[in-house]
Amino acid sequence: MNREVTETGTREVLAARGLVKQYGAFTAVDGVDLTVHAGEIFGLLGPNGAGKTTTVNMCTGLLRPTAGTVRIDGLDVEREGRAAKRLIGYVPDEPYLYEKLTAREFVHFMGELYGVRSRLDERVEELLNYFGLLDAADNLIGGFSHGMKQKTGLCGMLVHDPLLLVLDEPTVGLDPKSARLLKNTLLTLAARGRAVVLCTHILEIAEAICDRVGILDGGRVVAEGTVEGLRQAARGGSAESLEEVFLRLTGGDEEGLVVEALISS
Amino acid sequence: MNAVAHDAGTVLRLRARILSRLLLPRFTPEAQRVAPYRLLAMLVVGGTLLSLFGITLGHFLSVAFNGQSLRPFLLPALVWSPTAAAVGIFFYAVLSLSATFTYRNDLSLLMLTPISPRIVLADKLFAVSASFSVLMLVVALPDLVGAGRALHAGMGFTIAALVVVLAVPLPAASLAMLLSILVLRWLPPAKARAGTAVIGTIVAAVLSTVAQTFGDVTMRLLWGNVDVVPAVWPGHALVAAADGQIGPSVLYLLSFVVLSLGLAALAIDRAAYLLASGWAVYGEVGRRSSRGAVRMAAPRRTEARARRPEWWPVVRKEWLTLRRDPKLLAQLAYPLLIEGYTFYHAFGNPFTAHPITGRLARFFAASLYLSSSMTALFLLSVLALPIVGREGRSLYLLGLAPVRAGYLLLAKVLFCLAPVVALLEVLLITMAARLLGMSVLQTVYVSAVLVALVTALGCWLVCVGLIWPRLTSDGSRRQVHGTALMVGPISGGILCTVIGFLLAGSFADHSASSLAPYASGAGIFVLTGGIVALVFRIGPRIFHNLLTDDRRPV
Numbered sequence: 001m002n003r004e005v006t007e008t009g010t011r012e013v014l015a016a017r018g019l020v021k022q023y024g025a026f027t028a029v030d031g032v033d034l035t036v037h038a039g040e041i042f043g044l045l046g047p048n049g050a051g052k053t054t055t056v057n058m059c060t061g062l063l064r065p066t067a068g069t070v071r072i073d074g075l076d077v078e079r080e081g082r083a084a085k086r087l088i089g090y091v092p093d094e095p096y097l098y099e100k101l102t103a104r105e106f107v108h109f110m111g112e113l114y115g116v117r118s119r120l121d122e123r124v125e126e127l128l129n130y131f132g133l134l135d136a137a138d139n140l141i142g143g144f145s146h147g148m149k150q151k152t153g154l155c156g157m158l159v160h161d162p163l164l165l166v167l168d169e170p171t172v173g174l175d176p177k178s179a180r181l182l183k184n185t186l187l188t189l190a191a192r193g194r195a196v197v198l199c200t201h202i203l204e205i206a207e208a209i210c211d212r213v214g215i216l217d218g219g220r221v222v223a224e225g226t227v228e229g230l231r232q233a234a235r236g237g238s239a240e241s242l243e244e245v246f247l248r249l250t251g252g253d254e255e256g257l258v259v260e261a262l263i264s265s
Numbered sequence: 266m267n268a269v270a271h272d273a274g275t276v277l278r279l280r281a282r283i284l285s286r287l288l289l290p291r292f293t294p295e296a297q298r299v300a301p302y303r304l305l306a307m308l309v310v311g312g313t314l315l316s317l318f319g320i321t322l323g324h325f326l327s328v329a330f331n332g333q334s335l336r337p338f339l340l341p342a343l344v345w346s347p348t349a350a351a352v353g354i355f356f357y358a359v360l361s362l363s364a365t366f367t368y369r370n371d372l373s374l375l376m377l378t379p380i381s382p383r384i385v386l387a388d389k390l391f392a393v394s395a396s397f398s399v400l401m402l403v404v405a406l407p408d409l410v411g412a413g414r415a416l417h418a419g420m421g422f423t424i425a426a427l428v429v430v431l432a433v434p435l436p437a438a439s440l441a442m443l444l445s446i447l448v449l450r451w452l453p454p455a456k457a458r459a460g461t462a463v464i465g466t467i468v469a470a471v472l473s474t475v476a477q478t479f480g481d482v483t484m485r486l487l488w489g490n491v492d493v494v495p496a497v498w499p500g501h502a503l504v505a506a507a508d509g510q511i512g513p514s515v516l517y518l519l520s521f522v523v524l525s526l527g528l529a530a531l532a533i534d535r536a537a538y539l540l541a542s543g544w545a546v547y548g549e550v551g552r553r554s555s556r557g558a559v560r561m562a563a564p565r566r567t568e569a570r571a572r573r574p575e576w577w578p579v580v581r582k583e584w585l586t587l588r589r590d591p592k593l594l595a596q597l598a599y600p601l602l603i604e605g606y607t608f609y610h611a612f613g614n615p616f617t618a619h620p621i622t623g624r625l626a627r628f629f630a631a632s633l634y635l636s637s638s639m640t641a642l643f644l645l646s647v648l649a650l651p652i653v654g655r656e657g658r659s660l661y662l663l664g665l666a667p668v669r670a671g672y673l674l675l676a677k678v679l680f681c682l683a684p685v686v687a688l689l690e691v692l693l694i695t696m697a698a699r700l701l702g703m704s705v706l707q708t709v710y711v712s713a714v715l716v717a718l719v720t721a722l723g724c725w726l727v728c729v730g731l732i733w734p735r736l737t738s739d740g741s742r743r744q745v746h747g748t749a750l751m752v753g754p755i756s757g758g759i760l761c762t763v764i765g766f767l768l769a770g771s772f773a774d775h776s777a778s779s780l781a782p783y784a785s786g787a788g789i790f791v792l793t794g795g796i797v798a799l800v801f802r803i804g805p806r807i808f809h810n811l812l813t814d815d816r817r818p819v
């Protein structure tokens with residue numbers, strides 16, 4: 001992480017406006033606005049099928065929105081795709097990597113693909129070492145466990161030092177030690193001015209590290225703000241309990257759990 | 266006996282149902298009603314087309330050789346071509362059967378039923394063998410009919426050809442079954458398919474060498490007598506039939522059929538025994554793969570490297586992936602092997618001393634072009650057609666990359682073209698210069714034509730695979746849609762034919778003092794250039810859409 005980003009808080013790293021995605025007649029994402037600033041960890045919460053993956057796929061340029069625009073640090077993802085993509089790192093929930101490459105070759109390949117030219121070999125070694133993959137670095141990815149694949153994917157996505165790092169359900173498959181490592185990594189990245197978007201349905205993580213969260217349900221953002229702010233908004237509102245507020249927002253039992261976790265701390 | 270009949274009946278009904286699904290895809294009552302007629306129409310039209318092809322081929326051969334000096338060329342070819350076909354079938358049957366024993370898990374299901382394992386395995390063996398018989402009916406029978414016509418052979422020859430075409434796949438498939446069962450016994454399941462492919466290639470190469478060497482030797486020593494090497498019996502049957510000697514022909518054929526059935530019985534019996542005794546594995550190929558360390562590329566320079574082209578990393582990745590895919594490597598190696606032997610046999614000993622001229626030269630030039638372009642088509646079908654689909658679920662990585670779709674396309678095309686061009690050029694230039702005594706200028710011209718053809722073909726096939734990829738395929742299953750498998754090779758074949766005609770046109774007699782030869786030559790480059798331009802005009806758009814639309818599996 002050799003490039004320091006000084007200007008934090010005001011710099012809009014991700015600005016999604018009016019994102020809509022329709023699959024035939026079905027609207028998976030229905031008018032989502034997201035803003036994530038430099039130095040911020042943003043949690044995108046929501047039950048299964050809420051549209052989290054679809055939303056971040058559109059934000060990273062992997063999926064063309066039916067309507068709406070995405071800007072990465074001011075660059076339009078569709079029209080200035082190449083420049084915008086240089087700034088993004090994305091680890092999807094199922095990290096499909098090249099099974100016939102070794103971990104080291106893969107990270108190196110990603111570095112070359114992103115045009116990293118200075119100190120590429122050192123960076124690859126540093127990252128592999130940092131994520132504890134050095135011992136397995138010369139093994140084919142095809143033989144890796146889910147967690148190892150995820151860590152390899154992360155190495156591949158950090159090698160070009162992205163300004164915006166997007167992680168979809170990153171802790172599925174990670175052991176506690178790796179999960180802790182990941183959290184610390186994200187905090188460090190944010191402290192150095194990078195922006196992080198984290199999709200999850202597990203609340204402890206969001207609570208522990210997210211500066212702000214957005215709750216997505218049925219393709220719409222039903223609540224957005226700091227964890228503390230959401231909690232207070234719910235308390236200060238009507239006589240309803242927070243749990244009821246969230247259940248009403250998301251209309252699902254899963255979100256009930258979300259709420260409980262938010263209150264109890 | 267009754268139980269056997271019952272088991273066989275069950276398996277046959279199952280097979281019939283699978284077949285009817287395949288041939289009559291829609292199960293609406295209307296489709297059911299017209300299905301038999303459709304099938305009949307397909308058979309009639311297909312049969313007519315194929316016989317027309319055969320007759321035309323025979324005619325062309327007669328014209329090319331002026332009806333005279335044909336026997337010295339065709340008779341040896343008749344002897345060894347069924348053997349060559351059997352070796353090729355053996356190789357693909359190894360691939361297909363090792364899949365039957367591993368990936369396609371209906372075998373383990375069938376083995377759990379009370380049906381006798383022998384019946385189940387017999388069904389598998391005959392299904393594989395029959396599929397190759399169908400292929401031979403379409404591909405080889407018209408050629409044989411053509412050869413028969415050129416030799417002025419009678420009806421007996423056609424019947425013998427039919428029997429040969431139907432019978433040759435069976436012993437090849439039986440041997441393949443024996444081999445794959447044995448290999449699966451020794452290999453860990455995860456490596457089974459790749460391993461059998463490699464060993465299959467080696468065995469096929471050895472068999473091909475032995476068979477062809479013997480084919481040659483026995484032909485010289487025992488011409489007219491009974492040959493003791495079974496591999497060339499079908500060939501001898503054909504030759505005898507072509508000469509109108511029905512007796513020897515029937516004898517060779519009968520012996521071959523009996524031998525084939527014996528071999529099939531042996532293969533079924535051994536396979537059933539090995540499977541039942543737990544000696545061989547089946548149906549348990551998991552996602553496991555080697556955990557052993559893989560040799561790393563040598564450490565590279567650490568200082569800032571020179572700016573590499575955008576497509577470079579993708580080409581490098583393709584190479585790293587390819588060299589660890591023994592199945593693909595084996596598939597690529599095989600046509601080269603066959604090619605080498607074909608050249609050796611067709612142009613070997615008698616002609617190297619003095620260049621061929623006249624009509625004969627034209628015939629050889631034509632077959633040189635035919636086999637080079639077919640090799641290119643085959644190699645590129647294996648290499649270029651699935652090269653986008655091979656990305657599979659990892660395609661999102663290219664979608665994330667800050668690389669223009671046009672460069673991704675270029676990387677894929679370059680990776681496919683480089684080896685094929687290099688290989689064919691070497692082959693062609695050697696043959697053309699040595700055999701046909703072509704001038705330097707002519708050789709340069711022909712190799713330029715070949716480069717143009719391979720380039721256009723490669724671009725086109727990559728593009729076809731890009732339009733119909735199958736990204737959800739895992740591992741070694743088919744990576745493009747059936748449509749691409751149809752459209753790609755067929756359109757490629759048409760392109761090869763058209764270029765072939767233009768090439769022939771550009772060598773037409775200059776005495777006519779017309780511009781036609783030049784126009785013909787220019788046409789080649791205009792056509793191929795146009796295809797390349799078209800692919801790079803529409804391809805990047807299609808690639809970009811593939812990377813960003815809903816078809817990409819998430």
Ligand SMILES: Nc1ncnc2c1ncn2[C@@H]1O[C@H](COP(=O)(O)OP(=O)(O)O)[C@@H](O)[C@H]1O
Pocket residue numbers: 023026028046047048049050051052053054055815819
């Ligand atoms: N390619 C697709 N075609 C049709 N529907 C889709 C496709 N991808 C996602 N969906 C639907 O969109 C909705 C949102 O999916 P997703 O974004 O994956 O949810 P999440 O990640 O929040 O669990 C789901 O109902 C899913 O079924």
Ligand SMILES: [Mg+2]
Pocket residue numbers: 052053054093168
């Ligand atoms: Mg998801």
